[in-house]
Amino acid sequence: MLRIEKLTKTFGRTVALDGMDMHVEQGALYGFVGPNGAGKTTTIKTVIGLLAADSGRVLVSGIDVAEEPGRVMARIGYMPDTFGIYDNLKVAEYMDFFAACYGISGLKARERCRMLLEQVGLDDKADFYVEGLSRGMKQRLCLARALIHNPPLLIMDEPTAGLDPRTRYEFKEILKELCRQGKTVLISSHILPELAEICTDIGIIDQGKMVYEGSMDEILSQINVSSPLLISVAGDRRPALEILRSHPEVDTITIRDEDIMVGFRGDKRDEITLLQRLVDAEVQVYGFSRERGNLESVFMQITDHDSGEVVLRHEN
Numbered sequence: 001m002l003r004i005e006k007l008t009k010t011f012g013r014t015v016a017l018d019g020m021d022m023h024v025e026q027g028a029l030y031g032f033v034g035p036n037g038a039g040k041t042t043t044i045k046t047v048i049g050l051l052a053a054d055s056g057r058v059l060v061s062g063i064d065v066a067e068e069p070g071r072v073m074a075r076i077g078y079m080p081d082t083f084g085i086y087d088n089l090k091v092a093e094y095m096d097f098f099a100a101c102y103g104i105s106g107l108k109a110r111e112r113c114r115m116l117l118e119q120v121g122l123d124d125k126a127d128f129y130v131e132g133l134s135r136g137m138k139q140r141l142c143l144a145r146a147l148i149h150n151p152p153l154l155i156m157d158e159p160t161a162g163l164d165p166r167t168r169y170e171f172k173e174i175l176k177e178l179c180r181q182g183k184t185v186l187i188s189s190h191i192l193p194e195l196a197e198i199c200t201d202i203g204i205i206d207q208g209k210m211v212y213e214g215s216m217d218e219i220l221s222q223i224n225v226s227s228p229l230l231i232s233v234a235g236d237r238r239p240a241l242e243i244l245r246s247h248p249e250v251d252t253i254t255i256r257d258e259d260i261m262v263g264f265r266g267d268k269r270d271e272i273t274l275l276q277r278l279v280d281a282e283v284q285v286y287g288f289s290r291e292r293g294n295l296e297s298v299f300m301q302i303t304d305h306d307s308g309e310v311v312l313r314h315e316n
């Protein structure tokens with residue numbers, strides 16, 4: 001559906017995209033994740049033809065955006081990360097305006113707008129003024145607008161930023177429904193767990209490069225450091241490291257501040273055995289737990305360059 005090949009883009013001295021690759025399959029709900037400034041918005045703007053890349057290619061359904069921007073735009077619904085202000089415009093008028101922009105008018109426009117407002121749960125707000133809507137409603141209106149020409153690919157730039165949890169939940173339900181209807185959805189965020197529960201695929205961008213791309217199932221099973229053990233040790237930690245290095249279920253050991261972060265393959269029983277070994281060796285353990293929010297830590301490990309000193313890494 002969407003293929004990006006070796007995209008580069010610089011702004012003066014800032015390298016925003018540095019050989020960016022991306023593959024989004026048809027029907028995917030693709031989470032595009034990366035820290036602020038990683039290059040998400042630049043990538044998206046290049047895909048929709050708002051920015052010209054320095055080099056590389058963007059293909060939407062096999063069509064090169066640089067060669068046929070019009071045909072590409074007809075296939076994409078785009079929701080920017082900012083919401084424009086439209087004073088004195090009612091919801092229905094706002095939708096009519098965008099329908100007209102795509103050459104949809106009359107009965108067809110009215111029917112399409114009604115259907116979309118219903119889909120995003122704003123059918124009872126058609127006569128309300130846009131500026132009077134809550135942030136979450138504006139967001140949903142923006143989504144309805146992006147779908148006006150029935151594009152197969154929907155691209156959203158940080159749509160859930162600044163939404164309250166309930167609105168975010170409703171928004172995600174709408175996205176899942178769109179996918180069930182056969183749309184391909186690309187959604188960016190700087191928070192990985194935010195997307196993890198709904199996405200089928202994930203691409204992690206850092207410093208203008210794709211550093212991880214794969215299916216959600218893959219990222220969960222493959223990255224064995226996804227849920228590291230956090231071990232806090234008082235005093236000399238060398239004896240603890242000694243034991244950890246030789247322990248069969250230990251894959252990685254990273255020192256982070258006071259803690260030892262351990263990529264650990266074992267289950268609960270294995271955790272007990274490991275803790276017992278440490279205590280038997282008179283290591284002064286005062287903290288021993290699985291880190292919460294395991295996806296967040298995957299994300300941090302991939303994108304955080306100097307959070308800790310990696311002292312062991314088994315390649316398996």
Ligand SMILES: Nc1ncnc2c1ncn2[C@@H]1O[C@H](COP(=O)(O)OP(=O)(O)O)[C@@H](O)[C@H]1O
Nearest residue numbers: 011014016034035036037038039040041042043
């Ligand atoms: N118009 C611009 N002029 C100069 N620098 C820019 C411009 N747009 C983006 N950048 C820079 O490019 C990098 C990537 O930005 P961006 O794509 O907005 O990241 P993200 O959306 O992931 O937060 C950042 O360092 C940003 O400061």
Ligand SMILES: [Mg+2]
Nearest residue numbers: 040041042081
């Ligand atoms: Mg951005």
